[in-house]
Amino acid sequence: MMVHFIGAGPGAPDLITVRGLDLIKRCPVCLYAGSLVPREVVDAAPKDARVLDTAPMALEEIIAEMEAAHSRGEDVARVHSGDPSLYGAIAEQMRLLVARGIAYDIIPGVPAFAAAAAALGTELTLPEIAQTIILTRTNGKASVMPEGESLELLGASGATLAIHLSIRNLKSIERALVPHYGADCPVAVVYRASWPDEQIIRGTLTDIWGKVREAKITRTALVLVGPVLGESQFRDSALYDATYEHVLRNRKTKAAT
Secondary structure, three states, X not given: OOEEEEEOEOOOHHHOOHHHHHHHHHOOEEEEOOXXXXXXXXXXXXXXXXXXXXOOOOHHHHHHHHHHHHHHOOOEEEEXXXXXXXXXXXXXXXXXXXXXXXXXXXXXXXOHHHHHHHHHOOOOOEOOOEOOEEEEEOOOOOOOOOOOOOHHHHXXXXXXXXXXXXXXXXXXXXXXXXXXXXXXXXXXXXXXXXXXXXXXXXXXXXXXXXXXXXXXXXXXEEEEEOHHHHOOOOOOOHHHOOOOOEOOEOHHHHHHO
């Protein structure tokens, strides 16, 4: 028996991995985070499968379902949104499974920041503009940020920031980042990336709060910050430069042959 932690992707049902979907199709028990995972994904479960939305369930209830499946020798598809390794709240589930001797594995999924970048039609790393992406969040109701991971400190890097679970904290984001990025630094807010009701709001550190407030977006949105979002004057990557030699494209070797 195995509990499969499956990343369902950012929202669009067809953005789940082939492996993840195949497991859902054959698992007799399917537990999914219904607040963020579309029902269409788990509709692929067997007709007689036990399918439960875990949004209203407590951790103890979820583990109890896994234990019951374990006693029956039935595999469990535990379906989370995005990629389970990012804000997936799977660590505490896995810890309890280990204590109970229940095996598990993890199937990665398309993360929200990747879907947001696709929606924006942009690359988040540009030569000599930005080569680092920081995935982070701000203090929230559920937990505070660890010491040393504040936006004030992270922003000093000048990297592209993908700020999760923070759409209600845009004013504090502005205060923390303007000293590092400048008031006119481009910001993009992507609401429900890849869903049918996806929305994109573009602005700067100083005006994005008003635009988001006007749109009445209060949850399920990712905030992207960095000069890469508004940059069009960047040099081409050397990867496909005809004059750039590497192990798979050596001009001297070609000339010799």
